[in-house]
Amino acid sequence: MKIHKRYISALVALLFAVPVMAQVPAPAPKQSKPVLLKGATLHVGNGQVVENAAVGFENGKITYAGPQSGANLSGYEVVDVTGQHIYPGLxxxxxxxxxxxxxxxxxxxxxxxxxxxxxxxxxxxxxxxxxxxxxxxxxxxxxxxxxxxxxxxxxxxxxxxxxxxxxxxxxxxxxxxxxxxxxPNMLIETGNSRGNERLKRMQEEREKTMLELEKLFRDxxxxxxxxxxxxxxxxxxxxxxxxxxxxxxxxxxxxxxxxxxxxxxxxxxxxxxxxxxxxxxxxxxxxxxxxxxxxxxxxxxxxxxxxxxxxxxxxxxxxxxxxxxxxxxxxxxxxxxxxxxxxxxxxxxxxxxxxxxxxxxxxxxxxxxxxxxxxxxGSVEVGKDATLVVSSGDLLDMRTNNVTYAYIQGRHIDLNNKQKYLYEKFENKYKHQQQPAPAGATSSAGK
CATH class of the missing domain: 3.20.20.140 (Metal-dependent hydrolases)
Incomplete structure (x- = not known):
């Protein structure tokens, strides 16, 4: 059966019309060059907090985590995150x-x-x-x-x-x-005779389960x-x-x-x-x-x-x-x-x-x-995986949490997702609806 070119064109157009942002982002490529985040407040994860800090990582491993004044910037791609906060990945x-x-x-x-x-x-x-x-x-x-x-x-x-x-x-x-x-849940008597009959059956099932566990662990x-x-x-x-x-x-x-x-x-x-x-x-x-x-x-x-x-x-x-x-x-x-x-x-x-x-x-x-x-x-320390996040606000506060960068084993992660896409889609929709009509525009309903 011969397929008309017009249908092929329509199919291709439909495929490209699917919003890319709504899909699961592709995994990030392996870290290719050293990166240094500077200027943020570092929350190490072990109780320590370092103001005006820097965190460097290469080949997926943290090479520096401490005051910015002690960081060697040569050879690093520097990312300025001044005023933000660096945390270990949760x-x-x-x-x-x-x-x-x-x-x-x-x-x-x-x-x-x-x-x-x-x-x-x-x-x-x-x-x-x-x-x-x-x-x-x-x-x-x-x-x-x-x-x-x-x-x-x-x-x-x-x-x-x-x-x-x-x-x-x-x-x-x-x-x-x-x-x-x-x-297995422990059972408590209810004082209800009808309920206690059911309780007795459940207790027998529990005892059977306990015997099976005993046997399995002994074996x-x-x-x-x-x-x-x-x-x-x-x-x-x-x-x-x-x-x-x-x-x-x-x-x-x-x-x-x-x-x-x-x-x-x-x-x-x-x-x-x-x-x-x-x-x-x-x-x-x-x-x-x-x-x-x-x-x-x-x-x-x-x-x-x-x-x-x-x-x-x-x-x-x-x-x-x-x-x-x-x-x-x-x-x-x-x-x-x-x-x-x-x-x-x-x-x-x-x-x-x-x-x-x-x-x-x-x-x-x-x-x-x-x-x-x-x-x-679990913490931002030298020698550990560079798995960390940067937030412009307090990561633990839902009012100010705003993750701006995320890295897993040094790889820069795409933070887009379906929920963000839908939020932006409908935000734009209602913003557009709220715009005043152009001067001189006439409603079709009034004709």
């Missing part, structure tokens, strides 16, 4: 970013596997680097995330990725760094000791829990569940444990401190867990954890679209007791320490 832990696009469309959801015990499931191979949501979180300074599977009792392993890559292999910062265990420990005849993928994937090369993230909120989960892990010889969620972390702070258990706290922008709690308890929990001497990080655990608000939950924590730089550490260096990447990321 890190979002415990997120399904890139594993889920539209919750109402099943084909875009790839964050869980069928079954209850899936230690061999790897979240990293399902990561979609072309997600429309990723550029929207980068625009607020979130440059890394921990890809976390959900569902079941053991969901699988998480990996840390940077948010500017062509594929999941290029995105990896640390692969399969931890396993996620959703601790894994025996397997790690080399007492096996054949390859077992599930047990092989758990060996890192016993030699400390892999963390066990226990998702639990209720205080007794936190204690039970941590004691279970210690009984089975798990070396590194992290509690995720941890709404009751303050109530069991002495236990967490005594056992050196870090926390990823997920409840800053939520309601209090109990009616008798202070209404601002979730806001001041980060300060109370810091006061108790517990290493903690913050995560935005609501819809993945809200991850762009990660800096603002740190800002809320700063308004309720935390020092501003301590709040910054809770979404940068503290997170890096918990994830085991602190030697590479």
């Amino acid at each position: 890190i979002q832990p415990n997120a399904a970013l890139g594993l889920n696009e539209v919750e109402s469309v099943r084909a875009t959801i790839d964050w869980r596997e069928v079954g209850e015990l899936n230690p061999n499931v790897r979240s990293i191979i399902a990561y979609n680097t072309d997600s429309d949501i990723i550029p929207t979180v980068r625009a607020n300074g979130v440059l890394m995330t921990q890809l976390t599977p959900i569902g079941g009792t053991i969901s699988g392993t998480s990996s840390v990725v940077q948010l500017d890559a062509w594929n999941w292999e290029d995105a990896i910062v640390k692969a399969d760094e931890g396993m996620h265990l959703n601790w 894994a420990a025996v397997y790690k000791a080399g007492k096996h005849d054949s390859k077992n993928l599930k047990l092989t994937s758990m060996t890192g829990l016993f030699d400390g090369s892999q963390k066990l993230y226990i998702h639990a909120n209720y205080g007794k569940e936190i204690i039970e989960g941590v004691n279970f892990a210690k009984k089975h010889g798990v070396k590194n444990v992290v509690v995720v969620g941890a709404r009751d972390a303050v109530a069991v702070a002495d236990f967490l401190k005594a056992n050196n258990i870090p926390v990823i706290y997920s409840g800053v922008h939520v309601l209090p867990s109990r009616a008798e709690e202070d209404v601002d308890m979730p806001y001041k929990t980060p300060y109370l954890l810091h006061k108790a001497g517990i290493l903690f990080a913050l995560d935005y655990d609501l819809a993945i679209h809200g991850i762009r608000n990660l800096p603002f939950i740190a800002g809320t924590a700063a308004a309720y007791g935390l020092d501003k730089e301590q709040a910054l550490a809770s979404v940068t260096l503290n997170t890096a320490k918990i994830l085991g990447i602190e030697k590479q990321l």
